[in-house]
Amino acid sequence: MFANRSKLVLMSFLLLLPLLCLAGGVALAKRYQQTYGCYDDRPPLRSFNVTIDNSQSQMLIEQLEKFANKNGFSYKISYYTPNGEDFSVWMEREDVEVVTASPFTRGEFKIGFYNNDCVDPTLASEISGLVSDLESFVGEIPSVTITEEK
Amino acid sequence: MGGQYELKDGAAKKYYSIAGMMVAVKDSAGAIQYLLTDHLGSTVAVTNSSGTLTSQQRYLPFGGARTDITSPQLPITDLGYTGQRLLDAGMGGIMDYKARFYSPYLNHFTQPDIIVSNPYNPQAWNRYAYVLNNPIRYNDPTGHVCSDPEDPTPTCYGSAGQVTRVGNRMIRGNGDELGKAKNKPDKVEQGDNSCGQQGEYSSRCPGWHFYTTTNLVCPAELQCTEEEMKEYFLQFAYPGQNPAYPVTSGNSYVVGYPYTNFPMQLGWGEIIVYVNQDGLTSSNFTKPPHILYDGKVTRHAYQAENGAWYVSTYGYGNNVIHTTPVTMNRDIQWSFASINESQGKGIFNDVDKNMLAYILENH
Numbered sequence: 001m002f003a004n005r006s007k008l009v010l011m012s013f014l015l016l017l018p019l020l021c022l023a024g025g026v027a028l029a030k031r032y033q034q035t036y037g038c039y040d041d042r043p044p045l046r047s048f049n050v051t052i053d054n055s056q057s058q059m060l061i062e063q064l065e066k067f068a069n070k071n072g073f074s075y076k077i078s079y080y081t082p083n084g085e086d087f088s089v090w091m092e093r094e095d096v097e098v099v100t101a102s103p104f105t106r107g108e109f110k111i112g113f114y115n116n117d118c119v120d121p122t123l124a125s126e127i128s129g130l131v132s133d134l135e136s137f138v139g140e141i142p143s144v145t146i147t148e149e150k
Numbered sequence: 151m152g153g154q155y156e157l158k159d160g161a162a163k164k165y166y167s168i169a170g171m172m173v174a175v176k177d178s179a180g181a182i183q184y185l186l187t188d189h190l191g192s193t194v195a196v197t198n199s200s201g202t203l204t205s206q207q208r209y210l211p212f213g214g215a216r217t218d219i220t221s222p223q224l225p226i227t228d229l230g231y232t233g234q235r236l237l238d239a240g241m242g243g244i245m246d247y248k249a250r251f252y253s254p255y256l257n258h259f260t261q262p263d264i265i266v267s268n269p270y271n272p273q274a275w276n277r278y279a280y281v282l283n284n285p286i287r288y289n290d291p292t293g294h295v296c297s298d299p300e301d302p303t304p305t306c307y308g309s310a311g312q313v314t315r316v317g318n319r320m321i322r323g324n325g326d327e328l329g330k331a332k333n334k335p336d337k338v339e340q341g342d343n344s345c346g347q348q349g350e351y352s353s354r355c356p357g358w359h360f361y362t363t364t365n366l367v368c369p370a371e372l373q374c375t376e377e378e379m380k381e382y383f384l385q386f387a388y389p390g391q392n393p394a395y396p397v398t399s400g401n402s403y404v405v406g407y408p409y410t411n412f413p414m415q416l417g418w419g420e421i422i423v424y425v426n427q428d429g430l431t432s433s434n435f436t437k438p439p440h441i442l443y444d445g446k447v448t449r450h451a452y453q454a455e456n457g458a459w460y461v462s463t464y465g466y467g468n469n470v471i472h473t474t475p476v477t478m479n480r481d482i483q484w485s486f487a488s489i490n491e492s493q494g495k496g497i498f499n500d501v502d503k504n505m506l507a508y509i510l511e512n513h
Contacts, residue, residue, distance in 0.1 A: 040403055090437055097437075101435050103433035104433060110424060
């Protein structure tokens with residue numbers, strides 16, 4: 001009697017196991033999709049071209065850091081040349097990510113605002129305040145030009 | 151004043167040189183003839199001892215012989231373009247540049263340079279290229295590095311940024327050794343992310359890496375046009391990219407496992423790809439979640455004179471891991487740089503290999 005019951009439980013478990021695995025896999029995939037699914041091929045919500053004189057690199061870095069501190073972004077900078085002229089700045093908080101990089105010409109930077117929330121995506125209309133704030137910080141650099149990419 | 155003997159077909163010649171430049175030659179009959187050169191050291195005329203022009207030669211920019219000079223061409227010496235020796239006709243018209251052979255027909259060396267002499271100059275990325283593709287101004291006396299005859303600095307890059315090989319190490323002009331820390335400290339303190347900050351460059355930071363590679367992506371016989379190459383270029387901008395989805399400049403992408411065509415097998419992290427207005431140059435920036443952050447990769451597609459297309463890739467960065475609260479040991483950072491330096495080239499070789507395969511199949 002006892003042996004039969006054990007067998008029944010074991011059989012039920014073995015039958016249910018694939019279903020449980022499938023359910024777990026689907027849940028994990030859903031979770032992955034929610035967490036990371038929006039990251040591939042992510043266009044900027046808004047992006048800007050910023051041109052400064054090479055001698056003003058340090059000033060740009062300082063202004064970006066001030067912007068990050070004021071708006072609660074974590075802030076990381078990477079240098080690609082020993083003189084510090086070629087660098088990128090990465091700023092992140094839960095909803096938005098801001099990347100500044102000089103891909104081709106020294107003194108010419110691209111600043112992009114990206115959605116950073118796959119579950120509740122940030123919209124371009126929700127970052128106008130951040131954009132104006134960044135424009136005003138970067139705009140303090142003498143003779144800087146800022147143009148928005150359409 | 152020095153010189154050298156040459157024995158050819160049983161006839162001996164003696165060359166006379168001053169300051170490393172051949173100025174005269176005495177033939178087997180004992181007659182001395184004087185070699186006149188241009189600004190690159192190319193032998194352009196020969197006179198006898200009384201100053202009478204006995205033969206002359208002129209050269210195309212990359213060293214081919216001009217055929218519009220009708221007077222007798224240089225019979226007395228095979229030291230021609232930039233003063234280097236033209237090998238026998240049976241050798242296909244190649245020239246002996248000491249460390250390497252050069253082909254005036256291909257306008258390239260037939261062997262690659264052992265290093266990229268100056269990684270800050272994209273013209274130096276192609277290790278087969280001759281004198282930064284500027285043969286009017288520069289020459290290459292040793293086959294190792296181009297030089298400017300009008301400039302006293304030893305190379306055409308000047309002293310800044312020059313990379314020289316010392317034994318099996320590569321040293322920058324500022325004394326830094328490429329790919330290595332000068333003084334490798336023991337540990338990074340908890341939360342210390344100063345490495346990578348301005349003034350804390352490669353001498354302190356252990357993660358500096360660089361690599362470069364150039365690959366054929368469209369053979370000449372396929373006759374790929376520039377417009378076609380622009381499309382292909384966007385389809386193979388980063389490792390693991392699905393060619394069905396060309397990149398858009400400024401977008402952020404998740405990098406896939408690079409060694410297969412199947413993308414997204416293994417998320418290595420994110421990058422942002424920018425494409426230049428010319429459509430043939432791109433820059434990829436790794437973002438902090440990327441395992442090889444930080445790094446910048448610039449790719450450039452160009453067409454050789456025979457019509458084939460190549461892509462040069464140049465990757466560099468500091469491989470600083472800022473991740474907190476995990477304390478990163480400098481040895482670990484350093485090893486990431488080594489991985490980046492050793493694998494980066496292979497990763498992009500595979501991207502280019504996939505690009506070539508795709509073009510061969512779809513063009």
